[in-house]
Amino acid sequence: MIKKNAHAKLNLSLDIIGKRENGYHDIKTLMVMTDLYDEMNFSKSNKVEISQDFNFDIKDNLIYKAYETLKNKAGHDLPFKVQINKKIPIAAGLAGGTSNGAATFYALNELYDLNFQREELIEMAKDLGADFTYMMTSGTKIASGIGDILEDVRPIYLENILIINPGYGISTQEVYKKAKIDDERIDFQKILDAIYKLDIEKLNFLLRNKMEDVVFNMHRDLLEIKNKLIDFKSAALMSGSGATIFGIFEDKKSLEEAYFYFSKIYKQVYKVRVGEEFGSF
Numbered sequence: 001m002i003k004k005n006a007h008a009k010l011n012l013s014l015d016i017i018g019k020r021e022n023g024y025h026d027i028k029t030l031m032v033m034t035d036l037y038d039e040m041n042f043s044k045s046n047k048v049e050i051s052q053d054f055n056f057d058i059k060d061n062l063i064y065k066a067y068e069t070l071k072n073k074a075g076h077d078l079p080f081k082v083q084i085n086k087k088i089p090i091a092a093g094l095a096g097g098t099s100n101g102a103a104t105f106y107a108l109n110e111l112y113d114l115n116f117q118r119e120e121l122i123e124m125a126k127d128l129g130a131d132f133t134y135m136m137t138s139g140t141k142i143a144s145g146i147g148d149i150l151e152d153v154r155p156i157y158l159e160n161i162l163i164i165n166p167g168y169g170i171s172t173q174e175v176y177k178k179a180k181i182d183d184e185r186i187d188f189q190k191i192l193d194a195i196y197k198l199d200i201e202k203l204n205f206l207l208r209n210k211m212e213d214v215v216f217n218m219h220r221d222l223l224e225i226k227n228k229l230i231d232f233k234s235a236a237l238m239s240g241s242g243a244t245i246f247g248i249f250e251d252k253k254s255l256e257e258a259y260f261y262f263s264k265i266y267k268q269v270y271k272v273r274v275g276e277e278f279g280s281f
Contacts, residue, residue, distance in 0.1 A: 002107045005037040006099035007279035008088045008272075009135065010163075010239045010246055012156070012195065015186040016179055016210040017144075024130070024146045025176055030188055032156050033138045033279030034272040036163065038100060039085040042107040049081040062101030065128050070108050073116070073124055078108050089268050091169025093240030098131040099279075105136065106281040138279030142188060156195055158274040160249040162234065162258050164225055165268035170215060172241040178214045186210075200250050203235035215242040225262075232258035 009031050017026040050063055058064050063082065071078050082104070088096030105121045108114070116124075125132040130147035142151040186208045194202040215238060216223040222238065225245045229236035233254050234247030249255040255271060263269045 002042040002111050004040045004042065004103035004107050004281060006040055006088070006096070006103040007033050007035070007037040007138070008094035008096055008099065008163075009033050009131075009279070010094070010161075010274065011209065011237075013186050013188065013191050013207050013237070014209045014211060014240065016181055017185075018181055020146075025179070025181075026145060027147060028142065028144045028186070028188065029147070030153075030191060031134055031141050031143055032158075032274045033276075034094075034161070034163075034274055035278050036088060036094075036270050036272045037278075038088050038096060038103075040100065040103050040107065041083045042104075042111055043081050044111060045079050045081040047079050051081070051083045062097045062128060063104045066101040066104035066125070067108065069124050069128065070105060070114070070116075074112070074114055078112050078114075080108060080111060082107075087270075089165040089167075089169075089244065091171070092165050092244040093170070093172075093238065093242045094163075094244055095131045095135055095240070098129055098135045101125070101128060102132060102135040103281060135279070136281070138281075139276055153192060154196070155276045156192075156274055157276070158195075158198075158248060160252055160255040161272045161274060162229070162247045162249065162255055162262070163239075163244055163268075163270040163272055164229070164246070164262050164266055165244045166219075166221060166225070166266060167268060168243060170219075170242045175211050175214050175241040179211055180213070182210075195248075198248075198250055200233060200235045200248065203248065204230060207235055207237045209238050209240075211241050212238050219243065228261075229258060232261070234258065 012030040014029040133148040229247035236247045
């Protein structure tokens with residue numbers, strides 16, 4: 001049996017730069033990994049078994065797509081069973097599905113002694129989605145292009161973050177279709193400087209996610225969550241295309257006060273940390 005912890009990511013700001021002829025958007029985003037994860041246990045089987053209830057065709061699942069990609073590259077079948085202890089909310093802007101798919105590449109490579117190098121696995125995964133390049137590598141990165149060009153930056157460590165998910169998912173494709181592209185660029189260097197200093201007031205001025213306007217127009221409750229997090233003295237933002245909102249706190253006391261408030265309203269409220277040790281397969 002091979003055990004993998006598939007971690008959730010956060011976008012600590014996200015800019016939409018432009019749109020390509022093929023429909024993909026050029027973005028720039030600061031991404032980090034959290035200690036929130038799905039526990040996945042892989043074992044050999046005589047057929048593909050995913051022990052998780054999905055309300056869509058199994059072949060649309062990124063675990064299955066990762067398996068098919070690796071199987072085709074290996075030239076033979078790689079049947080497996082995976083048991084998942086699911087903690088990351090679905091369609092939440094946390095890349096939980098992509099993280100599950102990334103874990104599958106590494107797990108099957110080990111399970112069947114395929115001996116593909118890390119760089120080869122990352123290359124295979126690129127066609128499955130823009131988040132795969134980052135989720136296969138982790139760490140503190142600025143991603144550009146469609147999310148596939150990664151730049152290393154000084155590691156970010158944050159001890160007191162609150163994640164709140166309202167219990168419903170949001171379609172990334174729908175958000176991108178409605179998103180407006182402007183000429184105002186996000187200053188990532190200023191954001192990094194403020195994060196390293198843990199300057200909450202400055203972060204609330206600097207943190208931006210160009211998808212928020214679209215999502216908040218559809219779901220006003222998410223804007224209310226963000227504003228309430230700010231009231232609790234955190235720097236708040238939506239991650240990815242939503243629906244998860246997170247708050248960065250200066251100290252544990254403020255975090256606990258906010259957790260006590262939100263956990264009485266929502267089921268999916270998590271206290272998480274950000275660090276370089278999370279997310280590496």
